[in-house]
Amino acid sequence: MLPQAPLVASYHTGWKGLTFSHYCHPPHETVEHHLLQHSLAIADPKSCFQVERRLNGKLKPYAHGNGRVDIIPALLSHRTNWDRDVEFSVIAICPTLLHHATQELMQREVELMPQFAIADPVIQQLALALKLEIQTGCLSGRLYGESLGTALAARLVQNYAVSKPEFKANGLPQSQLERVVDYMKANLAQDVSILDLATLTGMSESHFSRSFKQSVGVSPYRYLTQQRVERAKQLLEQRSMAISTIALDCGFANQTHLTKVFRQMTGMTPKAYQKQ
Missing domain, CATH: 1.10.10.60 (Homeodomain-like)
Structure with missing residues (x-):
């Protein structure tokens, strides 16, 4: 969906269930598409820009930046454009990871609600930790990165799922x-x-x-x-x-x-x- 390669990426880490990419990207408009993974787009804390998303045929313009987060559920048809050079991270989370987070509590698949430019400091800090781990050579091993992914999955289910299980x-x-x-x-x-x-x-x-x-x-x-x-x-x-x-x-x-x-x-x- 993005013509420019990421500056930071997790492809070599061996982490299961999630990938992390960080971009510095000029203005761009994606084609209409849907992803098999849930995706989180986290704006760089220093950035401020305008975004338009077309979701299932409906246009949604909004201001983005300052570390805010978009949550796009898997299989949701959409396209996106932004108006200037921007820096942002994208975390793709396999639906299986969310299912594993709740399989002892729910029998059905987790359904997420789309979110736009929300302030979620927990997601922001987890994304920063993933980025730093990659940049420093993944010295902490798979357990650390995958534990961050598990924490992200739990955060999404607890705060942004249509049906929220009670974690005990x-x-x-x-x-x-x-x-x-x-x-x-x-x-x-x-x-x-x-x-x-x-x-x-x-x-x-x-x-x-x-x-x-x-x-x-x-x-x-x-x-x-x-x-x-x-x-x-x-x-x-x-x-x-x-x-x-x-x-x-x-x-x-x-x-x-x-x-x-x-x-x-x-x-x-x-x-x-x-x-x-």
Whole structure:
């Protein structure tokens, strides 16, 4: 639909259920089209421009910009034009991801309501986090990006679905929690995905994420990061391995990545921790 390539894109990340693209694009008018995915268009916070959307034959002109969000449901026929050079992000979300977010609560497919230039700081921050993760080389692994996608799906269902399910998070049964934790600890060096963990419990990714957080108080990604840092501490105390090797053995992309996360969680660098 857009003739210019994105400046930032998630095509290489391996994330399941969503794609992210960021554009700086001159004035353009798309052809009439519909997408198989739900799409979110998030305007750059510094931008201000005029948009016209034709939805199912009806014209809707409106002002856009300042980080505001459009939500275009899958299969909705539309075309769009804007009047100046603009910067914006597009997140495409597979309907299956929304279904997985509610399959324990609803039997039917989720139907979203179209939204135009809405202020939603949660979506804006999640989009910014996705963009930053791509720009910094996706050092945090699939679990982080897919967790952001799960959070986006939950946000859409809770706020913009025609029928809104009531999300209730019960903790994981002890046996399932132990199975997930054991898997994490045994695979610290691997690029673990949210699906890998949810499959261990027989839950959807979204239901698993809510239940895990209810059980341990933090998200699966945060818990896995904590375990990686704890393992790095153990290896640093032994003083028998290079820090660069410890970083890879604990699932960090490189020594710089380990140092950044280690400092955030402990207040000191790995080298300082090793010397104390």
